[in-house]
Amino acid sequence: MTGEGFAARLRRETAQAHAGAERSPFMAELLAGDLAPEALTALLLQVHHLYAVLEPAVDAMRGDVVVAPFADEHLRRLPAVSEDLRARLGEGWRSHLVPLPATERYAQRLQEVAGWPGGLVAHHYLRYLGDLSGGQVVRRLLARAYGVAEEELRSWDFPGVPSPKRYRDHYRSLLDAAPWDEAERDRVVAEASRGYRLNEDLFADLGGSLPAWRR
Numbered sequence: 001m002t003g004e005g006f007a008a009r010l011r012r013e014t015a016q017a018h019a020g021a022e023r024s025p026f027m028a029e030l031l032a033g034d035l036a037p038e039a040l041t042a043l044l045l046q047v048h049h050l051y052a053v054l055e056p057a058v059d060a061m062r063g064d065v066v067v068a069p070f071a072d073e074h075l076r077r078l079p080a081v082s083e084d085l086r087a088r089l090g091e092g093w094r095s096h097l098v099p100l101p102a103t104e105r106y107a108q109r110l111q112e113v114a115g116w117p118g119g120l121v122a123h124h125y126l127r128y129l130g131d132l133s134g135g136q137v138v139r140r141l142l143a144r145a146y147g148v149a150e151e152e153l154r155s156w157d158f159p160g161v162p163s164p165k166r167y168r169d170h171y172r173s174l175l176d177a178a179p180w181d182e183a184e185r186d187r188v189v190a191e192a193s194r195g196y197r198l199n200e201d202l203f204a205d206l207g208g209s210l211p212a213w214r215r
């Protein structure tokens, strides 16, 4: 396909994997407002684990020429997710941070790729471009379904990114400009697909509690 940049290819070649994660029963029921608010808290508790591994890994690779352009302070999520959890669970929120098996596997993969710039960017793309794309829709749906003000869903709120649409375009230009040869591009696409499956597995683990959360 001529004229297609790497960002477009990445999106196209992972579209099916994205659809797999998106169609998870846990997310479908959560977004439909069919679950108790504890289900949203449970999701945030797991997501906290992921950012607690991903963000220090990105910080450690800030000096790398490939990672540096992506390592934007305005994207940082851990403080926002922590704030949401404190608001939902109170001061003792940290005692609720128990990773599910799929979260442990996801976090382990993040650790494994922490020293590989292309792999780290693949996971960076999944989380942050996801938060700035579908995450913005997710935030609106969750706010409506669970009676929470959008401002209280800080996990998907990027005060330092006034236009998610423009940021997404900028992010795609960074992906297009990343100095990867074809073989490395193949590996990055494969890692992103793997990342979607890790997310799908995480939703499946969360789905184990669906009967308890249905209302």
Ligand code: HEM
Pocket: 007, 010, 011, 018, 021, 022, 023, 027, 028, 031, 125, 126, 127, 129, 130, 131, 133, 134, 135, 137, 138, 196, 199, 200
């Ligand atoms: C119920 C769950 C989800 C919903 C409703 C959802 C929804 C969406 C939507 C509407 C878009 C925009 C598509 C477009 O621009 O045409 C999008 C893009 C995206 N989503 Fe999701 N998504 C979900 C789960 C996930 C997960 C689990 C991840 C990975 C952690 C993810 C990562 C992404 C990424 C990286 C993009 C940008 C793709 C690109 O333009 O390259 N999404 N999502």
